Amino acid sequence: EAGVVQSPRYKIIEKKQPVAFWCNPISGHNTLYWYRQNLGQGPELLIRYENEEAVDDSQLPKDRFSAERLKGVDSTLKIQPAELGDSAVYLCASSLDSRQESTDTQYFGPGTRLTVL
Amino acid sequence: AQSVTQLGSHVSVSEGALVLLRCNYSSSVPPYLFWYVQYPNQGLQLLLKYTSAATLVKGINGFEAEFKKSETSFHLTKPSAHMSDAAEYFCAVGVFGNEKLTFGTGTRLTIIP
Numbered sequence: 176e177a178g179v180v181q182s183p184r185y186k187i188i189e190k191k192q193p194v195a196f197w198c199n200p201i202s203g204h205n206t207l208y209w210y211r212q213n214l215g216q217g218p219e220l221l222i223r224y225e226n227e228e229a230v231d232d233s234q235l236p237k238d239r240f241s242a243e244r245l246k247g248v249d250s251t252l253k254i255q256p257a258e259l260g261d262s263a264v265y266l267c268a269s270s271l272d273s274r275q276e277s278t279d280t281q282y283f284g285p286g287t288r289l290t291v292l
Numbered sequence: 293a294q295s296v297t298q299l300g301s302h303v304s305v306s307e308g309a310l311v312l313l314r315c316n317y318s319s320s321v322p323p324y325l326f327w328y329v330q331y332p333n334q335g336l337q338l339l340l341k342y343t344s345a346a347t348l349v350k351g352i353n354g355f356e357a358e359f360k361k362s363e364t365s366f367h368l369t370k371p372s373a374h375m376s377d378a379a380e381y382f383c384a385v386g387v388f389g390n391e392k393l394t395f396g397t398g399t400r401l402t403i404i405p
Contacts, residue, residue, distance in 0.1 A: 179335070215301075217382050217395025218336070231392060266335055281393065283328075283335035 177201070179284035181267050187290045193255035196287045200248070200269030207244060208281060209252050210266040218266055224250065254289075262291045294319040294385045298396035306404045311355075311370040313399050315383035318364065324386040325366040326393065327357055331379045339381075342366060353377070378403045 180199040188194050200207050205226050210218035221240070223231040226247035235242065239258070244250040254261055264286040270279040299314040317323055324343050328336040340351025347359040353376075357368045366383060380400050384393045 184333075215397070217296075217384070217397050218393075219395070220392050223392070268335075280338055280341065283337070285333070285335045288333075 179267055179269055179282055181265075181284040181287055183287055184285060185288045185290075187292065188257055189292050190259055191256040193253065194257050194289060195251055195253045196265050196267075196289075198250045198252070198267030198284060200250070200267070201282055204269035204271055204282075205247070206270045206279070207250050208268040208270075209242060209250070210268065212264040212266055212286070214263070221252070257289075257291045259291050262289055264288050294323060294387055294394050296383050296385050296394055296396035298381075298383050298399050300399055301397065302400050302402065304402040304404055305373045307375060308372050311368070311373045311377065311401065313368040313381050313383075313401065315357075315366045315368065315396060316364050317366060317383075317385045319385055319387060321387055325357075325359060326384040326386070327351065327355070327366075327368050328382045328384060328395075329353075329379050330382065330398075336382060339368070373403050375403050375405065377401060 182197050207224040209221040211221055212218045222235045222242050224244045227244050242252045266283055266286045268281040268283045270281045295318045297316045305311055326341045327339040329339050330336045339355050340349045342349050342359045350356045355370045357366050359366050380398045382398045383396045386393045
């Protein structure tokens, strides 16, 4: 069974440029998460989707960050414009269905390492 | 609100020695607790999780953790360290009905040959 797929794995951009990350969750997983992991820190949740609905985006900086999950499968996270402080690893995770079992196991992708110059 | 504190950002043990990584949590309701491992340039992999069943939880790769409510702890142990255990370990807490996991800052485990 394929795991969570993310692309690109690495991205280097100049500040004020836009950038987008793509995530394909495990087949059949209804819940999708985007996390940001700063250097030397644990992951922090940015947004959680149940199918195509964003049910928790309270930590997403909405002035420059946006996300979508069309058709409830793949998801894209966008930053426009990027700032120096956005340099981090962006992790995508998925789980079966949080409504069936609370705190269901989350499976993580390898992440996208973003460097903003 | 919940939080996690991992004591020791770096831990070094000799190959074959006991591994002990410390995690203390804070939660206003009964918690769900997790240990994840992250190898360089990879995502997080679940080692084990506590969901209010047995207090001693066994995970993959010979790791186990014990939930101690009186001490608000969920320390991770392995009797004999292997070189392949070198990685970053994250403790996380979740709350029933809330899919938001709160992670600790991580502990980097180094194995000395």
